[in-house]
Amino acid sequence: MSAPIIAIDAMGGDFGPHCIVPASLDCLAESPSLHLALVGQSSVLEELVSRHKGVDRSRLLIVHAEEIIGMDEKPAQALRGKPQSSMRLALELVREGRAHACVSAGNTGALMALARLVLKTLPGVDRPAMMTAIPTREGTCLLLDLGANVDCSAEQLYQFGVMGSVAAQSLGIASPRVALLNVGTEDIKGNQQVKGASLLLQRARDLNYQGFIEGDGLFRGDADVAVCDGFVGNILLKSSEGLVQMVAWRAEALFRRSLMSRIVGALALPLLRQLRADLRPAQYNGASFLGLQGIVVKSHGAAGREGFRAAVRRATEDVRHNLPQRLHSRLEDLLVSQRSDNSGDDVTATGGSPSN
Template identity: 40%
Template sequence: MTFTLAVDAMGGDFGPRVTFNAAQQILAERSDLSIQFYISSSESTWLESELSQRAAACSSTDFSDIQSRFHIHYCEQFVDMSDKPSHALRRKQNSTMALALKSIANNEAQACVSCGNTGALLALSRYTLSTLIDVDRPAMARDIPTAGKPLLMLDLGANIDVGADGLYQFAILASAWRKAQGVKKPKLGLLNIGKEASKGTEEIRLAGQMISELEGIDYVGFVEADELYQGELDIVVCDGFHGNIALKTSEGLLRHISQQFDLILQSSVLGKALSFFTNPVIERFKRQLDPVMHSGALLLGINGLVVKSHGKSDQEAFYQSMRYTLAEIELGTAQRLADEMDRLSA
């Protein structure tokens, strides 16, 4: 079986060189993969030069094999990180992002990966691919590592202000996704400032009542942020404002801990000696917690597989986003999602 990814090469803080290098990296590893690479025509000079340099440096057989599966599409436009979603929707239909999404609609690719403007990606995805039946607001969802099983957290920034109905819909979406992955009775919590029934806003309390009536899930009620990494939950639901803050605070804390750990080990002779013997274990531990290794968030509720990589993605982060996307294609979760949603909503 062969797979095809559409890559929006533009957007992000580090430009298209990151997406290009990541694409070449994964193509070298996966002979069953092809990439439709959508890039601004203004980047053609350096890209053609880079390809020429690679051709000279690699064996002709290896280079020819990889490039035969790397299809470049030069586009007139690209979505800037500062573009409003409405502007991208009205004025950027020939952009790298829009055309990458259209390749899914035209059955030319099985999924799209982008590190571009989140709001624009959401708006263009809804316009190009539509949403699943009964989904008003797609959510940005991502698995985060915990002490036990991965935790699916949503929304992470696609919907800043969400009422009870929106949170209820996120619970259905996430539960259906987990069930499509094979989890028979997902354990779900609603993020709040306390576990007591009286805590939180009126909308959160109402959402909790609605979610508690869902069949086929194990709803544990309200959960606090310090419970996220215990490894007991399959899903935590929240609005995009609080979800984004919680996620980025966690990522910042993990980077801080990693940096402090290195400083402590290098601050004494004993620490340096210890790090020499334990370095492989330490690096494996840090790699397991590194947000880069868990890069890639789903636009859950879109009628197609669209993955948003972080705007600050470097080559490794974008590469991991593509690996994650390929894993989801292979599992076929997106194809089973609609059926599971029908069962939960019945």
């Protein structure tokens, strides 16, 4: 395909353009084929860009946006009250074909609501899901949903499983192992939504469904795709990030406790540094919104420069793999036909709305 063009909501996140602009320019410098559109208050963006020498302005467009969506604003306010927000205009660049993807570190609920309004969902998809890769013993596992849908029906969990499988295939996994995150591996465990989703996934054609998986199995690498509602997924993701930081802190404190421990720590320091580098959350930052008629990647609101770079790279990879088209061709068969096959079954449950 042609050179990827990524639209950046430069005003979102906890640190706003003072973090996002330098991170975006880093990506521009490291990828000669990349083009970026920074969307936000043009005077602020121009001033920040001017601080960096050697920027290839032929690959950088600044699009002015009058309004900013706050991190604590309700999605309904963003939908109705701010038609000229940086987030909305970045999404509209994707809809108009002027960009291949949108990246934002802004309000999650607002981004989901605006993305559904501006880009629409793929046929057969009720709600998009947020997906990211988390580290396991041997590699990574794709986890979804991460917080866009705090309550999910069985049908929606089933859709997430199918979309996650397609996304894993785009990464080169021929037959991804799909599992439902649950409080146990036995069939009798779990709530009605999880049990219903399991029945639907068992019936899906050409889907390598493994059944239920617990949290420890996820980190062992027992599945390539782990499915849960956004309430569970968000807690799991944040807890795992906190655990990595706690273990690193405790290890450093232990090696400082005595002269002998400092000597041992000095010998172990290279391994500890490598472990921390392998597990640091920033390199896994960037959650793809699956199920939209366009590519949208959500960066963690508190992501720093390194983390936002990872989110832009995630969007670039999704563009390279043409993820929406892959999803559309696969979902059209699996989701629409499955819904027809199960039209008389009582396996669905009421879902909720996106979280902030």
